[in-house]
Structure formats: structure tokens, C-alpha cells
Amino acid sequence: MSINTEMNVRVAAIDQVAEKVKRFRFERVDGSPLPVFSGGAHIVVAMRDGDILRRNPYSLMSSPHDQTAYEISVLRVEQSRGGSAFMHEHVKLGDQLTISQPVNLFPHDVRGRKHIFMAGGIGITPFIAMMDQLHRDGSQFELHYAVRDRNHGAYWRELSERYGNHRIKIYVDAEKLFIPTEAILSNQVLGTHLYVCGPSGMIDAVLGKATSLGWPKQNLHSERFLAPPPGHVFKAELKRSNKTITVGTHQSILEAVEAAGVDAPYLCRGGACGQCETSVLACDGTIEHHDIYLEPEDKISGKKIMICVSRVKGQAISLDL
Amino acid sequence: MLVQGIKSRPVYTGLDIDPNARRHLFALEGAGVEALLDQVKAVGSDFLKSSDILCVGQLPNVAAEDMWSAPTIPVLLNRLRVNLINAKMGTRLYLSGTEGFIGQTMKVALDQGIDFNSIRTEHRGSTARRVQCVHCKGITESVKTSPFQCSHCGLNLLVRDHYSRRLAAFQGVCIDAEEPGTAPPPVEMFP
Amino acid sequence: MNIKFKQETFRGDFTYRNSPDNIKRFPFPFHEDKYMYAVNMEPHVPAGPKGYAFEHMIDVDEHYVSEMRDRALVLKEDPLRCQALPHMMAAQWDTLELLMEQQAAGYPEHFSLTKNSDQWHWINRPLGIDQKFTFGDPSTLPYEPMEYITRQAQGDFCIVDQRDGNLWMDAGMVTTQADWSLDFDIGMNFMEWHGPVPLAHQMGVFDRALKFLLNLQQGKPVRRLNWTMTINPRLDTSPENYHKWGTDRMTVTPENVGEKVHLRCELQSLWRLPRSNAMLFVIRCYLLKMDELVTVPKWARRFHRVLRDLPTELADYKGLTRFRPTTVEWLSKYDDGAATSSGIFPE
Known part of the structure; x- marks a missing residue:
């Protein structure tokens, strides 16, 4: 059994705070307080862009003890895969979005002088x-x-x-x-x-x-803000789910898996936390490891892949998913 | 209770001089001096120009920038604490001597917010242990046998491999608690 | 539902007993007829029949008042059972909030919490406490926040800090432990404090568990069950007092197994704390004497088989060696060899 802890929020304010940078303020749709968090935490914002469900991580920048709203800042990236462009051009005041619970992969060391x-x-x-x-x-x-x-x-x-x-x-x-x-x-x-x-x-x-x-x-x-890099189209077989999917040029394996309705664990979506580590059953081609999580020997072995950022140069990969 | 091969047993990986460190701070005791001399043999004496050496007893015969001999371990600990308060990032700490000495100096460093993984240690000299009696909390220095009699409460203690950095001591647990009077004779295990 | 709190002792005359209803809610730790270590973690969500120990996320039962009294006695003798390193203050407040909120949510007839910004009002009816305080200001409470609230919550509590890819036991309230010392272990990392556990390291159990826990998320606590056995219903089986209770293990005879020998189950729940990014380990201890255990036929059959077939290293580590044969023999009378259903709940 897994618990869905995602939260529905409404965009309560949008400010252009600098060239190409917008700040978004989110309040809970049901009016209840948001969880407190620790400085350095991020949330994953889910955006429904037509047929595509995008999920992008953004650092929380509001006061960690302020439970009335969360704030994030989004830089409009020139070569945007769609997330930052969507936030800048399509998200309007009053729109509803879904966000994850805060996750902190960049905490400060509390012992520091x-x-x-x-x-x-x-x-x-x-x-x-x-x-x-x-x-x-x-x-x-x-x-x-x-x-x-x-x-x-x-x-x-x-x-x-x-x-x-x-x-x-x-x-x-x-x-x-x-x-x-x-x-x-x-x-x-x-x-x-x-x-x-x-x-x-x-x-x-x-x-x-x-x-x-x-x-x-x-x-x-x-x-580091690691966005999934683009690459060639390839097929991914999801062995346990008995599905074969196509991973597009501007899509990560994780995004393609989610689009196919298969649940895969994730936290950072940036190749850092290790949560989406997946076993590789077979690979027709070479794995392009873009994460900073796996040990070098794991990358060489070809037995593991971080599906949020890494992809395949070749025809297909078979995954234990 | 009689479990061997416990994972909290400290590992001393050697003093290897960090070529990037701006300053090298050594705290040495007894045979720990030899670990420093071995480093001089291995990598030359350049690092001594930016080294401070605190040593219990006889100073090594080297020309470091700053050298000081302490009469006892507690005196050295006090000076080390002040040195660390005033030290800058880029200072690497090196500890060598008996386990009890390494443990106590490391504890001073931990209290200053220094991560123990950044501290370089080398065990030299006696393997005798500093042991805390889990019952009366008294510390007995230079324990060579297991079991041994707690110098404070008198219980017969098994010396476990379980080690606390914070107490700088191994754990001693009553060996005949279930059947008093059945403690086996002491065996020299830490000469 | 109103809990009827019992007055009983966990030392001296050992008057601790489970009422028949309380036996049924015991978190029996064996889902099959054998036992070995595993990373047996599952989401900490309500489960089991109504009134079961998993119904509320912080469980309160009929022993609450007496357990809190026993804790106070332990602390009076040895205040080192409750310690926190200085950098853990934010995590202490996180812990106070979590325990107050969960107890008030699960048992509104016994506990209530009112928040007005940082002005909080806590009422604990079973212990007769009515406390107004300023959240974040330790000088408005009679103890530091962790000690304050864990004197009012069943179970042991460890708060671990997360840094450098590891978990560090930097604070805790530990008075009902299965033979480990907070005073000795405080400041240790996950591998170090589990150092004394045999077999599991070689099996990679702790590597996998650590990897899993490092990514534990806010709002998604997990739980696991652990177990050992205790002679007499003694909560404080600490190494500190081992020389005082160790002789209990010599007192088991075929005649007194049912009364003296207890299955000790730990319901461990693990929570990510929001302000500090630390983690709270709740280690809640339940005691069930063999006479009570055999009132559930499935548990009697299964526990007989588990104990009989337990690897020797595990029996030694858990301290069962001296009374295991006698207990297995006694339990065999309640094992007719019939098949048992899978899962932990009574049939």
C-alpha cells in the first residue's frame, strides 16, 4: 500500500522578480496549512500540459515555518524542455497545480560553527x-x-x-x-x-x-540542477508491468514510464537522490549515465540506471519495473 | 552479550599527509611520534614548515614550525582545544598514539564541530584499552585483559568491541550478571 | 473509545497484566512460522482489526499511566537515559509537535492540543497535565521539549540527524530498551549503533535499510516489528542494570514459564521530521506473557516453531539461551502441528 501525500494548491501570486525569473506563490486549495519544511528542501510541481504530465523540482524559497503558502522561483530557460516555459507562459493566477511534500536533499550541517x-x-x-x-x-x-x-x-x-x-x-x-x-x-x-x-x-x-x-x-x-538531457528515441521494456514504451527525444525514461501509467519511485528527478535506481535486465545499446548518484563501478556494470536523467544510445532497454 | 566483530570498532587508516592542507596539526603520544617520522621518510620534510606538533613527553627530533611538549594527556587536551578554536579551515588534524589517546584528542576535535572523517589517525604503542563500565559509568584506563575488574564498582567486565567516540572508550559489560561468581579468569587480549 | 488505564508495576512485585481485549491488540511480530532478519518495513498506516495497535499512528493503551510512572522512576535513578546533543533542538521541537498532534488526533477524549500561532495549550487528562507554552521557547516548559513530551508518550524515542549519507543518533529518551545504552551509543551512526547485531551486517540488511531510510519522506512514516524475550514484565532491561536483572534468566522452570516468560515486541515507527530534516525512531515496547500468548492458538503454534528453529547466534544475541529449551518444551503442548495462516493477526 502506498499513501498519496500530494497536495492540491492554487496559484495565489505571480511576480516577475527579475528578467526571466518569476516567483510563484502557492496556497492550499482546501485552506489547510502547508507542512513546515527545512531550508534547502524542494517540491515537485506537477503540470498538466495538454496530454503531457510534467513534473519539475523547484527549491522552496519561502520562510520554512510559514504554513500559509509556499514560494518558488522559476527561471525561463532558453532550451526549456517545457517545464519552465509552461510555468512562465501558461500558469495563471488562480490556476490549480499538484505539488509533492517537501524533500530536503540539500540540508545544512547543524553542527557547523x-x-x-x-x-x-x-x-x-x-x-x-x-x-x-x-x-x-x-x-x-x-x-x-x-x-x-x-x-x-x-x-x-x-x-x-x-x-x-x-x-x-x-x-x-x-x-x-x-x-x-x-x-x-x-x-x-x-x-x-x-x-x-x-x-x-x-x-x-x-x-x-x-x-x-x-x-x-x-x-x-x-x-546541481540537472535537467534530463535530450537524446535519441529508444524503446524501454517494463518487464514486471509487461509493457513496452517509447522514450522521446525530450522525455526522460521516468516521464515515459509515468505517461504509460506505471508507478515508479522518485524524489529529486535530478539524478542525485538514488530513489529511482532501477535494475537493467538487458540493453541493446549503451547507457548514457547522467546522474551523480551511482558509483563508477555501477555505471560500468550496466546493471543499474537512474531513470530520471539517464538514457540509452541505441535501440532498447529492458527494465525491472 | 558475548559478541565479537562489532562494527563500531574504530579503524585507524594512517597519518597520510594531506598535500592540500594549509596547516598540519599533530597531537602525538609516546610511540605516536614514530608515525610522524615515518611520514617524513615517506614524503619528505616539507610539510613540517607548516606544522604544529603537540606531544605528550619527548618531542621528535624534527624541525617543525611550532613544537610543544606536554607533561600529561589532560594538559595536551587543553592546549589542543585552544589551538582548534583558533584554527582556520585548511588545517588538517593528525592523531597518533594509543587508542585511549586518539579517542580523547578526537573527542576534543568533535566538540569543536570537526567531522571525524576528516581527521587522520594512526594507532601506535600499546593496544591497551580505555573502557567504560556500562553499570557505574566509571572509566578504567589501560585495560589489558578481558574480563577485568572495574576499578570503580568492582564488577567483572567483558570488554566488548563496541566503541563510543563521544566517551572515547570501549564498553565493559558484567560477564557474570546472570550467574554471579562464574566469571572466567582474565585473559590478556590487549597487550 | 475511553481507555481504562491500569495501575500496575514493571518491577518488584510485577503486577503488569494484559486484559483479554489488550491481548488481541498485541502486535505479534511473526508473519510466518520462522524468523530471520529482513528489511521488513511497510508504510505506517492504519491496519488490522478495530482497536489494533496499528489503529492510531502513536499508540496509547491501558498501560499508559503505569508505563509513564515507571519511566519517571528510571529517570530519577539515571538521568542519562534522556540526552540530546546541542544541535538537536529543532528536532526536539519537531518531536514534541508530532507526539502531541498524533496523541490528540488518536485519543481526543484523553489529549488535546490547541495552537494559536506559537502559543500552544496541551492537555493530558490521564496524567493530569494542563500546560500552556510558547512553541520554540524552551524556557516555557519544565523540561527540554523532547524530555517533556516523551515523559508523556509510551515507547522509547531516538532522534537521528541525517548528514554525509548516514544517520546519527544524536538524541533520545530510552528507558524501555532491549539491552542497549543511549549514553554509550549517542553520537553513533546507523552502522555503528547496530554494530553488536550478529549476522545482519553480513546479509547486507543494514546497507539496504539505511539506503531506504535516507530517502524517507515527510508525511510517509514507515514501521517494522522487532522482538526479543524478557523474564518478568520488566520494561527497563538496560545494560546499565544488567547486573541487577540478569539473574532473572536463571529463574525459569517448567512450572513458571507461563507466568515469567514474556514475548517482547517492538513496534518501531520511523518519521521524517519537517523543521530539522532529522528522523524520529519510535520504539514502542509490548510485553505478553506466555500464559496470555497461548490464549491465541495461532500465536501459540507459531511462536513454538519460531523459537524452536531460531539460529543459535540469534538466540545468544537476544539473550534467550538459558531459558529457550524450557520455554520451547512448555510451548510444544500448545502446538498440535496444525497449519497456521499467513500474516500476524489472530485467526
Whole structure:
């Protein structure tokens, strides 16, 4: 028996907070309070786009203890697979959507003596909720936030006003201001934790720098926004369900499985949490592993696949689903 | 109660110098000095230029930037605590000596919010154990046999492999609780 | 339904008994005629006949008042049974909220919780408590939040923090444990605190369980049953007091099995906590003496077979070795060899 804990919400506000960034506010349709959550948590928003059911994860950015509404921010991506475009162009005030319970795959380490956040662009969103929580708890933190230009950057003004310029540092690409990672990381007290969220290149650069400065991996945390990459069309046999489905160019295996009415477990839909790990029974082609969850030897073995982001280059795959 | 091969038994993987660390902080006791000297042999003495060495007893014959000899373990623990409060990220902590010493120094580090997985440890010297009596909570140092008599409450204790980082001690449990007076004779197990 | 709370003891004269209705709601831990470790977790949702231990998500039964009195006695002797590391305060509040809400939802005639923003009002009628406090402000309660509420809830409670791909036992109230010490184990990770359990590590049981638990979701608690056996209805079978209760195991004779030997079942429910992202392990202990167990023929047959065929390592670990043969012999009188139906509920 599985319990359906999804929640029906109504769009209570939509704000254009920066170029290409909209903030959505959700209230529960039945008026009951939303669950409290922990900073860094995300929800999965289900959108009915014609025949297609899209499910996209978004970080919660509202105050974690505020049970009246949840807020998320959505960046309009140029090469959108449909989710961000749908949110930007089709979702209107008063519309109803279905959201999951909050899931936190990017929590802060509660033992930390100090917390340093580094955000690039829309990667700011989880930190807004985390800072709210740390501020209430009286914990030490600072934010270093890189934006392309002042119009594209969301929330930097509000955050500076709320927490002060001593804690909130803004770096604007267009003004040739960049995060001085080495200087920031060189003199932090032992027991400090670093959190990075933004484009993959930025995360790799910051974590690489921190490691070269002697930061142990236990003190480094990051969250990547991995969208399922497009690829060739292939067939997937779902052995236990006795079905064969086609996975489209802009569709993940998980999305194709759901479209066929088969239930598969998931949490992050971004290749990080491990929940959708599926056994591969046979594969005619090679698996393109895009996740950051499986161990290298598991990827080489070809026996496991994370169906939320990984796909097949070839004809078909047979899955234990 | 008589279970062997317990998974909380600590694993000491060696002092391997972290080439990325900006500073190296060593806390050594007795034969633990040898672990440091072995590192000098293995990777050269460059790391000593950015090293602080705290040592119970005789200092090693090396030229580190900062060296200090403590008369006893508690004195060293106190100095280590202050060092860690003032230390910066990029400092790597290295502990070597008996298990009881490693456990106690690690406890100081944990209290400063340092993750134990980032601490490098190497066991040198006696394998004698620091054991907490689960009944009276008293700690007995340098336990070489199992069972042994608790130095506080006098019960005959089996030394389990179950280890608490927070107490820096193994667990001692009464061996003849079910049938008092039937404790087997002590066997030297931790020389 | 109004529960009639009993006055009884779990030490000294051991007056603990189950009423006939309470026997029927005992969470019998064996779904088949044999036992081995498994990652036997299922969604924690209402199940079983009306009034069963799975009816409400935090179970309260006729022993509530007496169990709370026994807990207070244990804590008076040894306050180290309740400890929380400093970083667990948010998780303590999460725990208080969960237990108050669940008890009030399951038993409105006995408990009530009124929230007005952060001004809360808690009424516990069986224990005669009426408390107004500010949620989030520990100075408005007589104890820290976890201790406050777990002095008013049956079962042991462990709060585990999740970090670095593991679970860390960083807080707990443990007074009815099957032979493990919170004071010793606090701060350990999932593998370490399960260290003493034989066989299961090699079977990969803990690796699979950990992987499953790390993704436990808010709003979707899970449960599993665990078991051991206890001589006399003693809740506090702690290692701390092992030298005091260990001799009980020598006192079993063919004449007193029915009265002295108890099946001890743990109903463990595991909950993701919202504010802290920590996890609450509720370990609720139920005791059933052999005389009571054999009033359910299916359970008598099945438990005889389970105990008879249990691997020696497990019997040693659970501390059954000294009284197992006598108990198996006694139970054999109630096993006619007939087939038993699958599942845990009485036939």
C-alpha cells in the first residue's frame, strides 16, 4: 500500500522578480496549512500540459515555518524542455497545480560553527530559505551571490536589506565583479561549512578551489540542477508491468514510464537522490549515465540506471519495473 | 552479550599527509611520534614548515614550525582545544598514539564541530584499552585483559568491541550478571 | 473509545497484566512460522482489526499511566537515559509537535492540543497535565521539549540527524530498551549503533535499510516489528542494570514459564521530521506473557516453531539461551502441528 501525500494548491501570486525569473506563490486549495519544511528542501510541481504530465523540482524559497503558502522561483530557460516555459507562459493566477511534500536533499550541517553560501543566478533559491532558518536560530552565515547583471539577478536587493551588507555580498558579471573564492575560503574558522548552488561549471570551480585549500569533503555541499538531457528515441521494456514504451527525444525514461501509467519511485528527478535506481535486465545499446548518484563501478556494470536523467544510445532497454 | 566483530570498532587508516592542507596539526603520544617520522621518510620534510606538533613527553627530533611538549594527556587536551578554536579551515588534524589517546584528542576535535572523517589517525604503542563500565559509568584506563575488574564498582567486565567516540572508550559489560561468581579468569587480549 | 488505564508495576512485585481485549491488540511480530532478519518495513498506516495497535499512528493503551510512572522512576535513578546533543533542538521541537498532534488526533477524549500561532495549550487528562507554552521557547516548559513530551508518550524515542549519507543518533529518551545504552551509543551512526547485531551486517540488511531510510519522506512514516524475550514484565532491561536483572534468566522452570516468560515486541515507527530534516525512531515496547500468548492458538503454534528453529547466534544475541529449551518444551503442548495462516493477526 502506498499513501498519496500530494497536495492540491492554487496559484495565489505571480511576480516577475527579475528578467526571466518569476516567483510563484502557492496556497492550499482546501485552506489547510502547508507542512513546515527545512531550508534547502524542494517540491515537485506537477503540470498538466495538454496530454503531457510534467513534473519539475523547484527549491522552496519561502520562510520554512510559514504554513500559509509556499514560494518558488522559476527561471525561463532558453532550451526549456517545457517545464519552465509552461510555468512562465501558461500558469495563471488562480490556476490549480499538484505539488509533492517537501524533500530536503540539500540540508545544512547543524553542527557547523559557520555557514558560507555561494550562489550563481537562480541557484540563490534554496539559500533564501536556509538563511531564514539560520537567522531565526541565531547561527552565523554569509552569502556570496553572483549575478549576470543587476536586472537578471533576483532578490539581491531584498536580501542585502534584510541581512546587511556584511553578510550579503553581491558580485555582478557585467561590472567585472567576481566571487573572490580563494580570499573567502582562506581564513574561515575550523568547523565552517560551504554550500554551492548554481551552474555546474561554477560548482566544480568552487569545490575544486576549496579542496585545493585543504577543505575536507565533509564540509563541502552542493546542489546541481540537472535537467534530463535530450537524446535519441529508444524503446524501454517494463518487464514486471509487461509493457513496452517509447522514450522521446525530450522525455526522460521516468516521464515515459509515468505517461504509460506505471508507478515508479522518485524524489529529486535530478539524478542525485538514488530513489529511482532501477535494475537493467538487458540493453541493446549503451547507457548514457547522467546522474551523480551511482558509483563508477555501477555505471560500468550496466546493471543499474537512474531513470530520471539517464538514457540509452541505441535501440532498447529492458527494465525491472 | 558475548559478541565479537562489532562494527563500531574504530579503524585507524594512517597519518597520510594531506598535500592540500594549509596547516598540519599533530597531537602525538609516546610511540605516536614514530608515525610522524615515518611520514617524513615517506614524503619528505616539507610539510613540517607548516606544522604544529603537540606531544605528550619527548618531542621528535624534527624541525617543525611550532613544537610543544606536554607533561600529561589532560594538559595536551587543553592546549589542543585552544589551538582548534583558533584554527582556520585548511588545517588538517593528525592523531597518533594509543587508542585511549586518539579517542580523547578526537573527542576534543568533535566538540569543536570537526567531522571525524576528516581527521587522520594512526594507532601506535600499546593496544591497551580505555573502557567504560556500562553499570557505574566509571572509566578504567589501560585495560589489558578481558574480563577485568572495574576499578570503580568492582564488577567483572567483558570488554566488548563496541566503541563510543563521544566517551572515547570501549564498553565493559558484567560477564557474570546472570550467574554471579562464574566469571572466567582474565585473559590478556590487549597487550 | 475511553481507555481504562491500569495501575500496575514493571518491577518488584510485577503486577503488569494484559486484559483479554489488550491481548488481541498485541502486535505479534511473526508473519510466518520462522524468523530471520529482513528489511521488513511497510508504510505506517492504519491496519488490522478495530482497536489494533496499528489503529492510531502513536499508540496509547491501558498501560499508559503505569508505563509513564515507571519511566519517571528510571529517570530519577539515571538521568542519562534522556540526552540530546546541542544541535538537536529543532528536532526536539519537531518531536514534541508530532507526539502531541498524533496523541490528540488518536485519543481526543484523553489529549488535546490547541495552537494559536506559537502559543500552544496541551492537555493530558490521564496524567493530569494542563500546560500552556510558547512553541520554540524552551524556557516555557519544565523540561527540554523532547524530555517533556516523551515523559508523556509510551515507547522509547531516538532522534537521528541525517548528514554525509548516514544517520546519527544524536538524541533520545530510552528507558524501555532491549539491552542497549543511549549514553554509550549517542553520537553513533546507523552502522555503528547496530554494530553488536550478529549476522545482519553480513546479509547486507543494514546497507539496504539505511539506503531506504535516507530517502524517507515527510508525511510517509514507515514501521517494522522487532522482538526479543524478557523474564518478568520488566520494561527497563538496560545494560546499565544488567547486573541487577540478569539473574532473572536463571529463574525459569517448567512450572513458571507461563507466568515469567514474556514475548517482547517492538513496534518501531520511523518519521521524517519537517523543521530539522532529522528522523524520529519510535520504539514502542509490548510485553505478553506466555500464559496470555497461548490464549491465541495461532500465536501459540507459531511462536513454538519460531523459537524452536531460531539460529543459535540469534538466540545468544537476544539473550534467550538459558531459558529457550524450557520455554520451547512448555510451548510444544500448545502446538498440535496444525497449519497456521499467513500474516500476524489472530485467526
